[in-house]
Amino acid sequence: MARFIIRSIISTIVTMFLVSAALFFLIEVGSGDITVKILGVFSTPEQRASYRAQLGLDASAWQRYVDWLFGNDWRAERKVGYPLVTAVNPQTGEADWWADVDGELTRWQLDEGILMTLIRHEDGSATSHLSSGAWKTNTAGSEYFWGVDTKNNAVMWVRGEGAEVWALTKAGLRKEGDGPKQYIPLRKGLLRGDPGISLQYGRPVAVTLIARIRNTLVLAGVAFAIIMPLALFVGILAGINEGKPLDRIISITSLGFTATPEFVTGIFLILIFGIWLKVLPAVAIFTSADAIFQDPKLLALPVLTLTAVELGYVARMTRASMVEVMDSAYIRTAIIKGMPKSRVVFRHAIRNALMAPITIIMLHVNWLIGGLVVVEVIFGYPGLGYYIYKSAIFGDFNAVEAAAMVTVAIAIITRLLGDLAYTLLNPRIRYS
Amino acid sequence: MTELKKTPPVLKLEDVAVAYKVRGGEIEAVQHVSFEINRGETLGIVGESGCGKSTLAWAVLNFLGNNGYVKRGSIKFQGQELVGVTGENLRRLRGDQIAMVYQDPMQALNPSMRLGDQMSEVLTVHRGMKKTEAEQRCMEMLDRVYMPDAANVMKRYPHQISGGQQQRVVIAMALLNDPALLIMDEPTTALDVTVEAAVLDLIADLRREFDTAIMYITHNLGVVARVSTRVAVMYAGELVERATVEEIYKNPRHPYTQGLIRCVPKLGADKARSVLYPIRGRVPPPNNRPVGCVFSPRCAFIQERCRDQRPQLRQLPDGSWVRCHFAEKIDPSSWTPYDEIKTPENLQRDLAGEPILEVKDLKKYYEVRGSSLKDVIGLGEKRYVKAVENASFQLTRGTTLGVVGESGCGKSTLIKTIIGLEDTTSGEAHFLGFDITNSIKDRDRSLIQELQMVFQNPDSTMNPSYTVGQQISRPMQHFKTVPKDQIRAEVIKLLDAMRLGANYYNRLPRQLSGGEKQRVGIARALASHPDLVLCDEPVSALDVSVQAAILNLLLEIQQEYNTTLVFIAHDLSVVRFFSDQVAVMYLGQVMEIGPAEDIYAPPYHPYSEALLSAVPIPDPTVKQKYIRLEGSVPSAINPPDGCRFHTRCPRRNLLPDGGKICETEIPPWREISAEHRIFCHLPIEILRDFAPVVTQSTEEI
Amino acid sequence: MLVKDYMTRHPIMVTPETPASKAQRLMIENQIRHLPVVGSGKRLQGLITRERLRVPPTDLGSLNIWEISRLLSDLQAKDVMIKRIDLVTIAPDISLEHAAHIMIQNKVGCLPVVEDEIVVGIISEVDMLAELFELLGGNVAGVRVTIRVPDQIGEFAKITSAIAAKNWGIYASGGVPAPKMPGFWDVVVKVREVPRDDLVAVLKSISGHKVIDVRECTD
């Protein structure tokens, strides 16, 4: 058994890496120029190039993958020469990057060609000083300086060559002088819980994502809690009555539900409950991310839609497995031993019949997530799926990558759990 | 004593017919079957596959599925009608008064329940016994079926014990409630011969002790002879003959029974001195049985009356029952072989001729992975399954080497290594002077062509997607042995040689019977005119009547093409009949090798002796010495040191201090003659002193 | 010679719900006189004998023909059986003579053999008689001699050694106190394949012994 579990875990880790790489390169390589979307179609190539540099997109794809996954502060640290740390900005509640210069959290700023040092105080405010003797000379003779700027980038200024950059502000693009030659947008990397900044909203992805994940987990959890017992029950019921009318009814109904896309089911449910019967709101308006906790009734239709689609699938799997088991030689033995039907089903059949569906159900969790995306879009539910959809449409790759990795992680971890459950149910693996 | 008290039969079938509903009608799988079984009696039911013998067992248990039912007749159990009993009444009978043991114990046991739970529920459900008490009983019963370490076995899962032990558990489970009737459907077919022998002994013991009526279903004439008191022979859904076991073998009345007995080689018979006579034709399908006697199309004694009048089962003056119009008139000794059976002649081979295959110290180890953390990441100590250890032999052109041994003895690995499906770990192997220790990928095409193989399972030997012609012509195209435009003619020539005929060219495998598929398999192997053909149990999956035909065919081919054969089988009689030279293998090691007739008579290796003692012989008058091996075959990962057989050897104590030497030292090869060698510590003199295992009882019964 | 060796294993049994008419038919068809009634798991609940199936005429006197037939068809095994509490049973490990004693004492012709209340067999007078038959070698040919011997230690040995000295084999033997002759035992021996007169001569030569009956039986 140890062997099986270790293999599963190793395979899971390898899978996660493969997936992260595939995801990253697919999006990075495939997607067009993201700056067009952010800056608008009327932006000039020069503006876009400048902005690309600020986003760090001018680095090689490999470099960015490593940055994305493991962060780049350790890389920037070597250039800056000081440890880089984060400190929470009390105004925004988000973390800012600072260099730890001998115990003082420090940033730099180039003002009219003069390098200024910003020292952070305990309360979060900073005071500005003139920086002296910081410039270094490179082999070509020009003076340069690596430091942390006020926009959480590690940057390189060159003395006397303040570049002209286009900065994105609330009011639009603004041309600024004194710009750095090189940017490293500081990040901790996905593995350390920092998936970067959302390009669409300009805020850290991690902050918005957590509320979304929570909402989705509520929706999926409620649906899962309804689907599983119900589907297993119905499937087993159909399985032990193979070929009888009850089985036919259950099979055909569940086939019908499974084969109907979520959006069709969802629309029909809205029509029935929202428009014709008027018992539930046809269009649920989620005023805030916490709306579901204030009005749980909003969950009803999304959950019902998910249930309709998933129930059929799981029930069919269970039925097939049950039919196969009921046909096996050892069930025949149990019947010939004179065991009552109930004992044959509960003691002999169910355990074996559940082995196959449990792995398949766990594999199916990513299908459930797919359903979630559609359901959340139909009902405007503020969850992970809706977030992925919005981000994907916008091309917000930081957000898509992070959210997709979360879904993948959920899928893979449930599959691992499925493997473990299978191991526990199946003594042939447990004792080998 | 038992004859004194007349007791009613436990099971009585009268004119039973069982039918299955299928699309567009129904099929009567079993017709006109009548018999009774008394207490303490074993009725052996023999017949070839598809004759309806298993259906009969299911009919007794009223377990015919959704589409089967007893169409006519009555099945009385303990005087009470079983047909039509359903629900709770039926459930109470099953497992309590009627129990069953099946062919494949691994399938019959629930893989995810502990054996103890599976056994004890029989008692807790039927008798309302308390769990602890029931488990106590189960343990006693396991002891009774000679299961070592019963308490431990109760806690295990089916896959953790061996096949023979599983069958003991199933038998113990069946006997827990002291049933009046025990139905056994091929209970030993999946077991090795030495294990089978032990289980058969057990069944005989238990029948005496429990006074149970046993309905024993099997296809094996040898097994029937060993366990039964009376025998019923079934053919095409009908019971054709019923008599005591002695009578059936000594004086078979029905032409089919006579035919069956002529099909199987007697242990000790060889191809030079005896001939196997297959039954011509094939069993008619249930929906197309002849109007008259079901056996008439295949009967040598057919008369006009047989064609249109169906005979009844009737009793002859000597007490046996037979379904034949002319049972009294048929004299088996007047039977003459059909024209088409050529009796191969001049089959004595010279083993000293030109060697075609030379194998020396051949080893094949497989690496196995452990399950510890170290093993998973590849740092664990490497362990090996020692599948073949130091095999050495020579094979003369045109002769046959038979390899016998129980499952896991390495005989299949040996031929896989020779043919190149596996590469060799070490040792030498030369075929026609070429080195063949490499794998087939590295061999020259012309060498591959000379080494071909015939496989065991007729159902998987042919690719279901291609016609017979396509499959036989493929080797000719591949090896380019035949010009393209002549391939068809060549294939048809081969088909004729296989006695199949040109009209088989376009048939698909699913239109062929098992024997025909096997013939095509042989034709395909011969298509490239190989010098050496390796046969991996080519007849073990076939019915006996077909088996004889295939063996004859192989003999004929060998004679015609002067092909050399390596013939693997687990049936000792077949190997003896078929081979010139025999190698006995145990746990990867060749234990004895020599001319066929020498292997089957002393001096022999203690393992060969045990095998001979275990093999079921289709003749109740033959006496076998009683030798049973203890324990089970050790793992090939850690084979015993010294002699690999020492853990089970019944002859060890003939050596001083109980054979200590066997545990530590690898035995020497004892040269009995130039060709005959025995791998044993026992000196030749002692080996020579062994009494023969098989003796013909001279006393008339 | 224990009960378990002589009892009938796997007797035909019925459930308490079996109609009495069916039970009767079973007994007639299979020529048996006792039918144990068992619940689930062969647990003994009662016993039906042929006598129990006869309805006492006094019960019938007041009924008309229709009522009788209905009464009979409604009757179940449990209505006619001897109840478990009234039954005498025996365990399989008891000696045969002990069983005989129980049967004589209780004046019953049959004892269900039970182990933990579960029926494992049934033993009846016929089984007892069968044992007697076997004991005295009833089924083989030979010379059967009855000898009256004094009730002393060593007298039986004289007979056996005399026969053994001639290299003959005793097939069966038995002894009982001579009827109405205190101080004497009647010993029966059966010897196979021996000339009658030779045997009698040998036995007569033993002093104090008296051959009181000689007969030769064939198969």
Place this chain on the structure above:
Amino acid sequence: MAVKTILQPISQPSRLQKMWQSTSIIFESRVATVGMAMVLFWVILAFLSLFWTPYDPNASDFLQNQGPSVQNWLGTDHLGRDILSRLMQGTQVILLKTRLPGDGGISIPGGVAIWGVIGSLSLGAILGLNAGYRGGWWDQVIMQVLDALIAFPQIVLYLVVIAALGQGDLVVILAITITGAPGVARLARSLAMDIKTRDYIRAAETRGESVWYIMFWEILPNARGPLLVDGMLRVGYAIFAIGTLGFLGIGLPPPDPDWGNMVNEARRNIFSNQLAVIWPALAISTLVIGLNLFADGLREEMTRYQK
């Protein structure tokens, strides 16, 4: 001689008879027959739409959001287009044609769903056969990659692929291929692992046949049945997916009407015109259910046939 008389030649069925035999299995199962009828209905409509639709599907010729009438059998949508014409035209791009990118407006025969499934069947079969037959490292590596693909929630994979490559028929085909291939590969692998234990594979190996010959000429023909049934089911999934993508607004691009997109657009007017939502929704579910029933019945019948 006696043998010859018993071996009466079995008459060879003609090609037509063989075809009838293999199709007649469909009618053995009521489920499959019903499924086939549902699928055939749409296929016939699709072919019909090539030559005739009641009106131009993209012309706003009528009043908006009208119910069914003699003029417009199924009513009109929010732009005043005839729903029936749009439904009929919508079948084409799923089942009958794939529009190549470029200005020429060139289409190739075979719908997006069909090509997507063909793609996933071919890719999956190649990967699965290699993994299953060769085993060892091949198996490890291929299965690891496939596991990674399977780990993606399918819809997320669609979103990502489309976000990366933009909309278009070929992109949808690619997305269906990528999402479908792992499933096919798993099936092909398990079939190959089963079939490779058969003796006829041993026979081919002892003939020294190449690995590719064994995989494609010895194994594949015997794995054909289950793979085709799976393909049939996958056409259903593909239509399902195309509908979902259309609904999300990232499916097949205009001008051809797309059922999912029709549902999405009509949804906005759901209070005033419910029928405009119901028709395309029904269309998708009947076609998908039909395909599912067909495949299911066929599979059941095939396993019974094998028994």
